[in-house]
Amino acid sequence: MHGLDTETLEMTLAAISDFAEREFTDERLIELDEADEYPADLIRRMCSEELGIQLLFIAEEHDGMGGSAYDVYRVCERMARIDLGVATSVLATFLGSDPILMGGTPEQQHHWMSRIANEGLLMAYGATEAEAGSDLGSLKTVAVPVAEDGEVVGYRITGQKQWISNGAVADLYSILANTEKGPTWFILEKGVEGFSAAAPEHKHGIRLSNTAALYLDDVFVGADALVGTELGQGLVQAQQVFGYTRLMVAAFGLGGGWEALDRAIAYSKERIQAGGPLSEKQGYTHKLIVPHALRLEAGRAYIEETAERIDEGTHGHLNTEGAIAKYIATEAGNDAADAAIQALGGYGYTHDYMVEKIKRDVRITTIYEGTSEIMEMTIAR
Ligand SMILES: Cc1cc2nc3c(=O)[nH]c(=O)nc-3n(C[C@H](O)[C@H](O)[C@H](O)COP(=O)(O)OP(=O)(O)OC[C@H]3O[C@@H](n4cnc5c(N)ncnc54)[C@H](O)[C@@H]3O)c2cc1C
Known part of the structure; x- marks a missing residue:
């Protein structure tokens, strides 16, 4: 590419x-x-x-x-x-x-x-359910074929999805549902009969995003809503892009972490305590800034190497590498944002300063698109 x-x-x-x-x-x-x-x-x-x-x-x-x-x-x-x-x-x-x-x-x-x-x-990506998060294989949403004169003309989908980003605002949805051959993706347009979204979740962070549960009550979709031509390929298709999509969330951890840290660095140059700026106090910089800058940059190096390998297109799906990148960069991003609150002292603890919001926002990056524990499991395999 x-x-x-x-x-x-x-x-x-x-x-x-x-x-x-x-x-x-x-x-x-x-x-x-x-x-x-x-x-x-x-x-x-x-x-x-x-x-x-x-x-x-x-x-x-x-x-x-x-x-x-x-x-x-x-x-x-x-x-x-x-x-x-x-x-x-x-x-x-x-x-x-x-x-x-x-x-x-x-x-x-x-x-x-x-x-x-x-x-x-x-669009919204409708995979997770109340009882199927890390373990997508236990999903309960079902798609039943509708046949006329022996030919499948569509599917009736029933179930619920949980924690779906853009859930209540999307125009188009990909929905993972069980079929007789296993989990399968279907495409749904908004407004189709029997399909609705719940009120948005009241979240800890990323409050500028819409996250909502979806309800599918005997929703009819035509045969062309089946993604591809074969049933039962859903989990395989989902697996094929994890290397790539987890790299994107890794970049989210990197961006969130650096934004918080840059704000702490700027603050440290202006805040005078004990006769000088905080930026000149080694006990401050070597605890609250330097270790986080280096972890984030090590994460960046790994993200870049993995991105380049994905672009070369000859290294397979790179799921392990995507998991490593996500784990390193999102854990580092969380720790950096937490340190940034500490670096701003009492000010950092208030809603008036962005580091407090960033810390709440970046928290999601170790949870969605596979939790850190699932990244460790992927790496171990
Ligand atoms: C704001 C937000 C937006 C989201 N957006 C989307 C979206 O757009 N589309 C979508 O499909 N999903 C979305 N999700 C769902 C998200 O991907 C899941 O929340 C996530 O995969 C974890 O699933 P769970 O919440 O069911 O937790 P669980 O799977 O129940 O996990 C709970 C805890 O147990 C740990 N755990 C689980 N299994 C294991 C194991 N085998 N070994 C060790 N530890 C384990 C987990 O790491 C976690 O710490 C979103 C979630 C949130 C909060």
Whole structure:
């Protein structure tokens, strides 16, 4: 995968930063977080002609920009530095479209990916259920074939999904359901009869993202809603992209961690205690800044190496490497954000300072897209 040339990547990153400077000031972010509000209009604008972030994730033959894993990591890190809830809202479309990319027929891929590119459709990835989180194999949602004259004309899907990012705001959903041959992905459009979303969850962090349960009550979808042509391929298709998607969440940990740490560094240069700035006190820098900077940068080196190997396309799915990258960078991101609160002292502990919000936001990165314990299990295998 070639990806973007350096100039285009830098222009894309600059456009994201410009948009954020205008629309996501610290004051606005803290207000939205406090109000627990999903900024629907801003997310739509980011996925429209105005910014077109979704294009990065989409191949050129489907009207996208064809970003490489390296490009996507850079953009995910930049987005995470702005706000992890916003980053999650954008990434959810990418995650939601993965089953189509991995298992869809060429027609399905072109149909849906070009619609996401051109119409800015928002997607949600509906895998998790109340009793099937880390262990997706125990999912209970079922899809039953509907036959007419001996031919399957569609499926009736019944079940519930839990913790779905973009759950109540997406235009399009990928839903994992059990069939007679095992878990299988289906595509659903919003508004279909029997399909609804719960009220948004009241979360610890990433409060600018919409997370909701989904209800499927005997929802009928046509035969073409089956992703691909074969039942029972759902978990295999999900596994195929973990190397890639976990790298993206690793970049979220990196971005969140660095954003908090940079704020602590700036603060340490201005805050005078005992006759000098905190930045000149070794007991402060060598405890609260340096160890975190080096862990984050070690994480970055591993992310970059894995992204480059994914882009070379000759190393398989790189699930172990994706798990290592996610584990290192998200655990480091959490610790860095925690240290940043300590570095700001009492100020860091208030809602008025961004480090407090970042610490709550970055917490999700060791949970979603596979918990740290599941990363360890993957690595052990
Ligand atoms: C804000 C948010 C957004 C999300 N977005 C999405 C989304 O868009 N789509 C989607 O499908 N899902 C989404 N999720 C779900 C997320 O991926 C799951 O919460 C996660 O995979 C963990 O599953 P669980 O919550 O059921 O926890 P469990 O699997 O019950 O785990 C509970 C604890 O047990 C540990 N554990 C579980 N199994 C093992 C094991 N075998 N060995 C050792 N330890 C183990 C876990 O690490 C964890 O610490 C989201 C979740 C949140 C909170």
